[in-house]
Amino acid sequence: xxxxxxxxxxxxxxxxxxxxxxxxxxxxxxxxxxxxxxxxxxxxxxxxxxxxxxxxxxxxxxxxxxxxxxxxxxxxxxxxxxxxxxxxxxxxxxxxxxxxxxxxxxxxxxxxxxxxxxxxxxxxxxxxxxxxxxxxxxxxxxxxxxxxxxxxxxxxxxxxxxxxxxxxxxxxxxxxxxxxxxxxxxxxxxxxxxxxxxxxxxxxxxxxxxxxxxxxxxxxxxxxxxxxxxxxxxxxxxxxxxxxxxxxxxxxxxxxxxxxxxxxxxxxxxxxxxxxxxxxxxxxxxxxxxxxxxxxxxxxxxxxxxxxxxxxxxxxxxxxxxxxxxxxxxxxxxxxxxxxxxxxxxxxxxxxxxxxxxxxxxxxxxxxxxxxxxxxxxxxxxxxxxxxxxxxxxxxxxxxxxxxxxxxxxxxxxxxxxxxxxxxxxxx
Amino acid sequence: xxxxxxxxxxxxxxxxxxxxxxxxxxxxxxxxxxxxxxxxxxxxxxxxxxxxxxxxxxxxxxxxxxxxxxxxxxxxxxxxxxxxxxxxxxxxxxxxxxxxxxxxxxxxxxxxxxxxxxxxxxxxxxxxxxxxxxxxxxxxxxxxxxxxxxxxxxxxxxxxxxxxxxxxxxxxxxxxxxxxxxxxxxxxxxxxxxxxxxxxxxxxxxxxxxxxxxxxxxxxxxxxxxxxxxxxxxxxxxxxxxxxxxxxxxxxxxxxxxxxxxxxxxxxxxxxxxxxxxxxxxxxxxxxxxxxxxxxxxxxxxxxxxxxxxxxxxxxxxxxxxxxxxxxxxxxxxxxxxxxxxxxxxxxxxxxxxxxxxxxxxxxxxxxxxxxxxxxxxxxxxxxxxxxxxxxxxxxxxxxxxxxxxxxxxxxxxxxxxxxxxxxxxxxxxxxxxxxxxxxxxxxxxxxx
Numbered sequence: 001x002x003x004x005x006x007x008x009x010x011x012x013x014x015x016x017x018x019x020x021x022x023x024x025x026x027x028x029x030x031x032x033x034x035x036x037x038x039x040x041x042x043x044x045x046x047x048x049x050x051x052x053x054x055x056x057x058x059x060x061x062x063x064x065x066x067x068x069x070x071x072x073x074x075x076x077x078x079x080x081x082x083x084x085x086x087x088x089x090x091x092x093x094x095x096x097x098x099x100x101x102x103x104x105x106x107x108x109x110x111x112x113x114x115x116x117x118x119x120x121x122x123x124x125x126x127x128x129x130x131x132x133x134x135x136x137x138x139x140x141x142x143x144x145x146x147x148x149x150x151x152x153x154x155x156x157x158x159x160x161x162x163x164x165x166x167x168x169x170x171x172x173x174x175x176x177x178x179x180x181x182x183x184x185x186x187x188x189x190x191x192x193x194x195x196x197x198x199x200x201x202x203x204x205x206x207x208x209x210x211x212x213x214x215x216x217x218x219x220x221x222x223x224x225x226x227x228x229x230x231x232x233x234x235x236x237x238x239x240x241x242x243x244x245x246x247x248x249x250x251x252x253x254x255x256x257x258x259x260x261x262x263x264x265x266x267x268x269x270x271x272x273x274x275x276x277x278x279x280x281x282x283x284x285x286x287x288x289x290x291x292x293x294x295x296x297x298x299x300x301x302x303x304x305x306x307x308x309x310x311x312x313x314x315x316x317x318x319x320x321x322x323x324x325x326x327x328x329x330x331x332x333x334x335x336x337x338x339x340x341x342x343x344x345x346x347x348x349x350x351x352x353x354x355x356x357x358x359x360x361x362x363x364x365x366x367x368x369x370x371x372x373x374x375x376x377x378x379x380x381x382x383x384x385x386x387x388x389x390x391x392x393x394x395x396x397x398x399x400x401x402x403x404x405x406x407x408x409x410x411x412x413x414x415x416x417x418x419x420x421x422x423x424x425x426x427x428x
Numbered sequence: 429x430x431x432x433x434x435x436x437x438x439x440x441x442x443x444x445x446x447x448x449x450x451x452x453x454x455x456x457x458x459x460x461x462x463x464x465x466x467x468x469x470x471x472x473x474x475x476x477x478x479x480x481x482x483x484x485x486x487x488x489x490x491x492x493x494x495x496x497x498x499x500x501x502x503x504x505x506x507x508x509x510x511x512x513x514x515x516x517x518x519x520x521x522x523x524x525x526x527x528x529x530x531x532x533x534x535x536x537x538x539x540x541x542x543x544x545x546x547x548x549x550x551x552x553x554x555x556x557x558x559x560x561x562x563x564x565x566x567x568x569x570x571x572x573x574x575x576x577x578x579x580x581x582x583x584x585x586x587x588x589x590x591x592x593x594x595x596x597x598x599x600x601x602x603x604x605x606x607x608x609x610x611x612x613x614x615x616x617x618x619x620x621x622x623x624x625x626x627x628x629x630x631x632x633x634x635x636x637x638x639x640x641x642x643x644x645x646x647x648x649x650x651x652x653x654x655x656x657x658x659x660x661x662x663x664x665x666x667x668x669x670x671x672x673x674x675x676x677x678x679x680x681x682x683x684x685x686x687x688x689x690x691x692x693x694x695x696x697x698x699x700x701x702x703x704x705x706x707x708x709x710x711x712x713x714x715x716x717x718x719x720x721x722x723x724x725x726x727x728x729x730x731x732x733x734x735x736x737x738x739x740x741x742x743x744x745x746x747x748x749x750x751x752x753x754x755x756x757x758x759x760x761x762x763x764x765x766x767x768x769x770x771x772x773x774x775x776x777x778x779x780x781x782x783x784x785x786x787x788x789x790x791x792x793x794x795x796x797x798x799x800x801x802x803x804x805x806x807x808x809x810x811x812x813x814x815x816x817x818x819x820x821x822x823x824x825x826x827x828x829x830x831x832x833x834x835x836x837x838x839x840x841x842x843x844x845x846x847x848x849x850x851x852x853x854x855x856x857x858x859x860x861x862x863x864x865x866x867x868x869x870x871x872x873x874x875x876x877x
Contacts, residue, residue, distance in 0.1 A: 046759030058756070065745070084740040084747045085699060091738030091749050092538075162756065170489060172753070172811060179812040183535040215532040220839050222527070222816050315746075316754040 024193035027369040030354035032188040033224035036174035038129035038349040047166040053125040054160035071101030076416040088405040093395040094311030109310035109393030112322035120327040123159035130349030131293035151347035157331040163317040177265035184215035206371035209240040229358040234374035253277035268304030293349035295334035310393035475799035477728040482737035484807040492762030504835035512779025518833040523820040525838035531864040537813040538735030541806040548862035557595035578727035583709035605693040605711040620681035687722035713784040735806040752810035797825040
């Protein structure tokens with residue numbers, strides 16, 4: 001029924017003619033049903049196994065008791081802080097005291113440089129998914145299909161971190177954020193339009209990524225339903241337009257887009273890409289698969305993880321967040337101000353899977369057949385603020401002021417005795 | 429005169445080509461002259477309970493399931509995480525593949541799943557439902573003739589209940605065996621089998637105080653405006669309920685063959701470790717089972733462990749919630765081993781609970797045979813807070829109305845179908861349940877006798 005209505009609308013629109021710019025000769029429209037950081041998995045099995053990307057497998061779990069001891073807590077204090085029986089350890093928000101392990105008990109989430117860099121182990125393999133962003137085939141990775149010059153330093157830096165590592169669609173981070181998107185948290189549609197006769201080989205193609213306020217719909221098997229209808233929701237920030245071409249059904253950028261913004265499947269939530277490009281394939285089954293890449297600012301990535309509650313992220317994803325800060329800062333490979341400027345950005349690619357969908361104009365009056373900007377139509381209202389109350393990477397506990405856990409809930413004598421009997425390795 | 433309908437009758441018809449059934453409430457015409465048994469002699473299905481546990485059961489995107497039976501219909505096989513249910517398998521139906529549908533609302537983690545199951549609508553925010561939980565409707569239907577309309581327990585020691593009449597405020601549960609004992613068997617308890625029963629003077633005094641203000645109550649209602657009338661009406665409704673309860677306590681209770689007043693339990697340990705939670709759960713199940721056998725209540729709600737469960741294995745530094753998120757899927761096993769182990773331990777709680785109810789003999793069967801307990805969780809695949817394939821179970825014979833021992837497999841239908849089925853089996857006067865995409869008038873008739 002829905003489809004019939006849309007066909008009717010499209011027919012009507014064709015009869016009355018489109019306003020504005022002349023429509024393209026052909027167009028295809030999609031909705032993103034999965035997107036994740038493009039992280040090549042070099043193992044043949046599992047989700048954490050050793051592979052060509054990470055020869056020792058996914059980075060191992062952090063010994064958090066040892067971490068606290070390294071920061072100067074006594075073994076008894078460290079053990080008690082990590083004890084599930086400790087009332088200050090929230091099952092939802094973690095153990096706030098984990099933050100205060102910097103010099104002078106500084107909060108390492110907001111002051112990461114007050115603690116040492118343990119060194120985040122990154123990818124050592126030569127293969128990566130992504131796009132050649134700088135046109136230089138002598139640098140970067142080789143793609144799984146043999147293309148040289150793939151720029152994806154984000155992957156090289158964070159690719160062995162458990163939250164990102166795994167085969168397509170199976171890393172824990174991708175599963176979490178895509179499930180959220182698929183349950184209706186946000187929707188991204190893609191419009192591809194060309195001026196030539198053959199969509200598969202066209203030298204003048206435009207690609208547009210837009211937000212939609214309409215939620216994804218699941219079919220009876222729990223997959224995102226094809227051929228559903230979505231209206232573009234003009235957004236003042238999230239919109240990405242590309243000048244491209246097609247060759248044998250593969251859409252590639254003709255020129256890099258200076259700056260685009262996409263809804264990021266991460267705690268950061270937003271993805272700014274400079275010098276952005278696409279490489280997308282129109283598959284025989286009607287779907288669209290590939291990458292959108294560019295240089296993203298690295299600091300918001302770190303801040304996103306901190307805002308997601310530092311202690312929770314560290315324990316669930318097996319990482320020391322200051323290590324992530326140091327690694328991203330060290331690996332950043334692009335400066336918007338030129339080669340000599342501060343490298344605030346890092347090369348990145350996002351893997352995108354999209355399926356056919358009907359995409360309508362914001363007022364649903366006609367089917368979208370061309371790529372144009374809708375930013376001017378965006379609401380002037382500020383975006384809704386997130387409800388979770390996080391301060392400096394921590395959720396305040398009214399019973400336990402920041403850094404006062406050991407005063408409010410001192411180490412029980414039993415724990416203290418057991419700890420003092422054990423060797424105090426790593427104690428300062 | 430023969431009846432055209434009996435207690436098992438359903439109004440049946442076709443909707444969109446599919447068969448639908450509408451259960452009937454426990455009408456007087458279906459009862460024997462005493463109202464204590466069905467006209468054909470079998471006992472009333474007068475007990476209902478909800479049993480919640482946090483963090484679902486193990487299911488992974490790569491296909492590893494530790495709880496969904498392969499066989500559908502009757503005679504399903506016991507899966508590893510349902511092992512604790514083996515002794516009562518034929519009294520338990522398993523529902524797999526059902527999901528909570530948000531209708532565009534975001535997945536409020538560790539909340540949307542059970543809120544949808546109980547209220548029929550995905551909640552807007554955590555901490556409240558957008559409607560009452562359906563157990564309250566059942567309590568209204570079958571709980572008025574017992575001392576407590578319903579009793580809530582939370583064996584993990586956290587004061588948690590998901591039973592709500594308003595969606596905003598939730599019942600206050602008993603959190604230790606001792607507090608549960610005191611509530612049921614402490615002040616005000618009357619042993620139904622005591623041959624020397626006499627009305628409690630304290631109860632008579634309370635009743636007379638309420639009666640004394642009746643005239644003033646009516647005068648006050650006549651003086652106030654509409655808004656206040658609504659408030660007062662709500663208030664006096666609860667007062668009338670209290671009067672009914674007092675009235676009930678002033679009547680000599682019916683003898684209950686199965687009722688044996690238990691002894692006071694010892695002080696329980698306080699810990700979220702799974703062994704302690706299960707120990708308390710079992711002790712409270714025993715007290716609750718006898719409370720039902722003694723006709724102190726006919727409805728209960730149990731929250732074994734919260735959605736973001738903090739339970740853990742004693743000596744381990746990680747809690748169950750953390751394992752579900754941070755433990756990788758073992759490539760060879762195809763699932764998260766520690767999460768699965770903990771899921772099995774958590775389900776041991778449900779097995780113990782049902783065993784306690786099955787241990788109470790009632791007539792030719794057991795208390796469990798005369799009860800219906802809906803077991804459910806907040807999530808499917810807990811690692812990502814999935815709202816798909818949320819495990820749901822119906823346990824107990826419901827006095828013959830539940831065709832138990834089946835595995836019902838769905839491909840993404842709404843969880844509210846199971847909720848509606850539970851309500852209709854127990855006899856609540858409800859023809860449909862849920863809102864939006866979760867609105868349904870189709871119970872799962874395969875499990876309805």
